[in-house]
Amino acid sequence: xxxxxxxxxxxxxxxxxxxxxxxxxxxxxxxxxxxxxxxxxxxxxxxxxxxxxxxxxxxxxxxxxxxxxxxxxxxxxxxxxxxxxxxxxxxxxxxxxxxxxxxxxxxxxxxxxxxxxxxxxxxxxxxxxxxxxxxxxxxxxxxxxxxxxxxxxxxxxxxxxxxxxxxxxxxxxxxxxxxxxxxxxxxxxxxxxxxxxxxxxxxxxxxxxxxxxxxxxxxxxxxxxxxxxxxxxxxxxxxxxxxxxxxxxxxxxxxxxxxxxxxxxxxxxxxxxxxxxxxxxxxxxxxxxxxxxxxxxxxxxxxxxxxxxxxx
Amino acid sequence: xxxxxxxxxxxxxxxxxxxxxxxxxxxxxxxxxxxxxxxxxxxxxxxxxxxxxxxxxxxxxxxxxxxxx
Ligand code: SF4
Numbered sequence: 001x002x003x004x005x006x007x008x009x010x011x012x013x014x015x016x017x018x019x020x021x022x023x024x025x026x027x028x029x030x031x032x033x034x035x036x037x038x039x040x041x042x043x044x045x046x047x048x049x050x051x052x053x054x055x056x057x058x059x060x061x062x063x064x065x066x067x068x069x070x071x072x073x074x075x076x077x078x079x080x081x082x083x084x085x086x087x088x089x090x091x092x093x094x095x096x097x098x099x100x101x102x103x104x105x106x107x108x109x110x111x112x113x114x115x116x117x118x119x120x121x122x123x124x125x126x127x128x129x130x131x132x133x134x135x136x137x138x139x140x141x142x143x144x145x146x147x148x149x150x151x152x153x154x155x156x157x158x159x160x161x162x163x164x165x166x167x168x169x170x171x172x173x174x175x176x177x178x179x180x181x182x183x184x185x186x187x188x189x190x191x192x193x194x195x196x197x198x199x200x201x202x203x204x205x206x207x208x209x210x211x212x213x214x215x216x217x218x219x220x221x222x223x224x225x226x227x228x229x230x231x232x233x234x235x236x237x238x239x240x241x242x243x244x245x246x247x248x249x250x251x252x253x254x255x256x257x258x259x260x261x262x263x264x265x266x267x268x269x270x271x272x273x274x275x276x277x278x279x280x281x282x283x284x285x286x287x288x289x290x291x292x293x294x295x296x297x298x299x300x301x302x303x304x305x306x307x308x309x310x311x312x
Numbered sequence: 313x314x315x316x317x318x319x320x321x322x323x324x325x326x327x328x329x330x331x332x333x334x335x336x337x338x339x340x341x342x343x344x345x346x347x348x349x350x351x352x353x354x355x356x357x358x359x360x361x362x363x364x365x366x367x368x369x370x371x372x373x374x375x376x377x378x379x380x381x
Contacts, residue, residue, distance in 0.1 A: 238322045288329075
């Protein structure tokens with residue numbers, strides 16, 4: 001699966017604590033519609049792309065959003081994925097315009113919900129009322145038949161709430177809505193919020209395992225929800241739970257472009273390194289390296305590599 | 313197909329995980345679903361782990377995809 005990943009503009013309607021786009025910027029960078037079309041053409045000349053992924057900032061509030069969706073779906077006839085906080089979809093008119101831009105193309109979206117307790121979600125987004133708006137947007141999308149997935153970014157502030165969050169998802173969304181549990185990049189920006197963001201596998205994984213025990217119970221009661229864990233090394237979880245670990249996606253980003261104040265960094269890049277994987281010495285002789293997603297390299301920089309337990 | 317013996321603290325026993333590239337390769341045998349429902353005693357069997365989850369993009373969420381049964 002080869003993906004072209006474009007961050008179309010850095011402005012956002014939230015200010016998530018762990019997002020580098022939340023840093024105050026006098027001038028939020030974005031690509032114009034023409035720039036994006038050129039980027040797509042250039043990408044397709046070099047790579048066979050299976051699907052396009054749009055992100056931001058918040059992609060849906062960029063001027064070029066609806067026309068570029070139309071271009072990808074109607075003219076290029078490619079599947080589209082969207083990383084969005086879904087807030088704009090709480091407005092039915094916008095959702096209608098969006099759906100007509102997608103047409104019959106394959107489409108899916110991933111939306112982060114940081115907690116089932118509204119105040120805790122709003123704390124992480126630094127935006128009062130965002131939980132309600134995101135939830136309304138998500139529910140609108142689900143009712144319109146959009147393939148939707150909820151993403152829980154596991155951080156120090158919310159890892160203990162994960163088992164209860166599982167019940168919230170099963171009680172709130174139908175089976176078709178997927179669930180992604182995701183460890184996040186501990187980049188320079190996230191490190192500024194030391195008390196809130198970084199959490200070690202040692203601390204968070206017992207809660208992931210409790211959460212998965214709940215998922216297994218739901219499965220055994222006939223639920224078929226797709227639940228996946230991203231960027232969690234196999235050796236940090238009991239093999240009983242490996243079923244849920246998503247295989248490495250390190251080779252998947254075939255093309256990448258994001259606006260940046262530094263011109264050089266705004267260029268279209270191919271085979272962009274994802275910053276995740278198993279590049280550690282300890283992994284070399286590990287028998288499951290072929291299927292292991294590994295971790296964020298930034299995690300190992302922050303915590304060291306003592307968490308690795310090669311399987312041999 | 314590569315086989316790896318692993319120890320599960322949760323089950324307090326070892327089992328073998330088969331690492332396959334495709335669902336076809338992994339067809340048959342014990343699956344993780346069997347493990348979770350307790351339908352199979354995994355003690356002496358190979359568990360097929362096929363976790364190439366293409367389905368996260370556009371394959372449809374009702375498709376379990378990752379494990380062959
Ligand atoms: S040692 Fe490396 S390859 Fe092996 S399970 Fe851990 S992270 Fe994965």
